[in-house]
Amino acid sequence: TCSTLLGLCAPPDTSDSELELSMVRHQPEGLEQLQAQTKFTKMELQSLYRGFKNECPSGLVDEDTFKLIYAQFFPQGDATTYAHFLFNAFDADGNGAICFEDFVVGLSILLRGTVQEKLKWAFNLYDINKDGYITKEEMLAIMKSIYDMMGRHTYPLLREDAPLEHVERFFQKMDRNQDGVVTIDEFLETCQKDENIMSSMQLFENVI
Structure with a gap:
């Protein structure tokens, strides 16, 4: 399950390089801290981050972008309202944007919680x-x-x-x-x- 959100961050490869934190304007927390917060391995976090960065170079996903992503996965219906509700559930601090930490912590619960x-x-x-x-x-x-x-x-x-x-x-x-x-x-x-x-x-x- 969770294939829709995983589609947002499909990793281009699974090499074991360090997270390229300097490549984005909004930098995620340290790798060790994210490992402690989630149930993902170091390699999984690296792959997820590369995919997230590729899709969202700024390091942040706003609600309009989130709705566009869902519209692509559910063309047979209108995903606008559900995407709005889901966005608010992922946006843990309520600042109007989903950063990598928000995304990966929520994903960890849904996949491995x-x-x-x-x-x-x-x-x-x-x-x-x-x-x-x-x-x-x-x-x-x-x-x-x-x-x-x-x-x-x-x-x-x-x-x-x-x-x-x-x-x-x-x-x-x-x-x-x-x-x-x-x-x-x-x-x-x-x-x-x-x-x-x-x-x-x-x-x-x-x-x-």
């Missing part, structure tokens, strides 16, 4: 306004954006109200105390106990 780490990252994606809670409206916005991105003709049997039905079913399970919002604890507990939700989370992984 534990179930809990992946679910926490997913919670952050669904928590659009970053207030620590997921509302039904936020979950619906994410779900609609995924359906839009995949394209109507990709799933011709889906009705227009399919995203809403999907969200209603999930939200009822997740909002365990019925207070109208889903907390991180409710999200983690429900997802890990419900096989249907966990299998549906694979859709999330497939569009990363």
Whole structure:
């Protein structure tokens, strides 16, 4: 999975040269520190960085560029809204740009993280306004954006109200105390106990 984002940084080779930190205006953190922060090896980080640098010589990816990348991978639908949400999830410090550190730390979680780490990252994606809670409206916005991105003709049997039905079913399970919002604890507990939700989370992984 995560082939879309990996396409952004497909390495031209896998030689074991040092990171060419002086080649970009925005320099990533030291190699050792990134190794400690992620679950990538030194060689993997070097390859990822070379690919990232080739695609983004400035060392930064802004939201417009991110949307263009997603549009190329999902030409059958409209990826604009989902790319917006995903960009905000990767932009950890909220400064409007994804640097190599943001990218590789998020990628490490999605590719090699534990179930809990992946679910926490997913919670952050669904928590659009970053207030620590997921509302039904936020979950619906994410779900609609995924359906839009995949394209109507990709799933011709889906009705227009399919995203809403999907969200209603999930939200009822997740909002365990019925207070109208889903907390991180409710999200983690429900997802890990419900096989249907966990299998549906694979859709999330497939569009990363």
